[in-house]
Amino acid sequence: MGNTQSTVRYLAPASFAYDFAAQQYGLLSKPNMLDIHNRNLAAFSPYPYFIGAFFFPQQIFQLFWLWKLWKQDGNAQENAMMNKFAWVYSLGNVCIGTWMFFWNSNNLEVSNVFVIINTFAQLGYIATTLEPLDTRSTPNFLTHIVAKTFAGIGVLDLLHNTAAAYYVGVEPSSLVQVATGVGFAAAASMSDWILGSCLVYDLVALACGQHGGWSRLLGGYAAMAAGIVGFKNFF
Known part of the structure; x- marks a missing residue:
């Protein structure tokens, strides 16, 4: 237990620093990440600035979580939860x-x-391993925020990168359009307000990055997902 705790206290911040440095490379190099995005527009390409708008507050939450992970000043259950997710x-x-x-x-x-x-x-971790949310516990709440925002933006990353890698310029078929709505509706129905909000954000980002009827349909899916998440979690 002691060795695990010591390892993750260094490993998690080091991984954060690596990712942050790589993101700066992506922004400052030529071509940069936006140039590649614009070269490979596809049916699941989001409006790119939504990624940056998500990235900044996500980093702030991660820094708070890393601080709590480093201090290890929660109770045994809270520390174990953070160490496991790390x-x-x-x-x-x-x-x-x-x-x-x-x-x-x-x-x-x-x-x-x-x-x-x-x-x-x-997604696998939050579905099978993450402990129940306890908003009275700061380490627990921060772990849920970090885990679910990571998973939520990961859904958008997966749709975006897959489409950009294999389907540049391909319009979404009727099957893809229906499957997108069904998939997000199902995911929203199983999500709490944290992950559910991320899924709604994903759909808004996609709607703003597309055009025509597909954009409007994605916007409708965003409203639908917001309704499902709101009804499930607040009523």
């Missing part, structure tokens, strides 16, 4: 940091592998 958190940061190098080299098939690993790792 392994998946670190994996996610390594995946997304490494993703950036392949994305910026326009090697989207390989970058998609890292997105898949991260998204399924985060």
